[in-house]
Amino acid sequence: SSIKTLHGCFERVVIEHPNKTAITYAGNKITYDMLNSRSNQIASYLVANGMRREDKVALLLDLSDESITLILATLKAGGAYIPLDNSYSFTYLSGLLQQANPKFIIVKDEASKQLFDSLIIEGKNRLLTLSELSANILNISGDNLNLPVEANNLAYVIYTSATTGK
Secondary structure, X not given: OOOOOHHHHHHHHHHHOOOOEEEEEOOEEEEHHHHHHHHHHHHHXXXXXXXXXXXXXXXXXXOOHHHHHHXXXXXXXXXXXXXXXXXXXXXXXXXXXXXXXXOEEEEOOHHHHHHHHHHXXXXXXXXXXXXXXXXXXXXXXXXXXXXXXXXXXXXXXXXXXXXXXX
């Protein structure tokens, strides 16, 4: 097919320019190969823990190299990412999360995890911090997953500032 997925295009760039800088953030340079490998590890973890095509992953993170990695990982796993702004109130965010019904909610730290823990329904979705995710992927392969993801699959859900969550 002539229509390509975003992560498929990215993987082609990795082959052509593995050692070129893909992201520069807070003084750190991350190559295309490093970004690809880490996003593959996370995608593999998500799939191994129940992620299916078009499942949603809510990202309650500041914009960073990790948020870019998680967006790419979500797409590679066949899912759709939901970027959420940490500066919004708990009430507002919990309404959005209840409506969106993400398979995974990824937060920056333990304090955020404790705040959103009440929204987790056992067996339905999971809440992880960045450090928990990093610990869980240590021994996972960084190879491409090559899952059957189509260009017309859901890729993201965006809530605007006027969204009520209802």
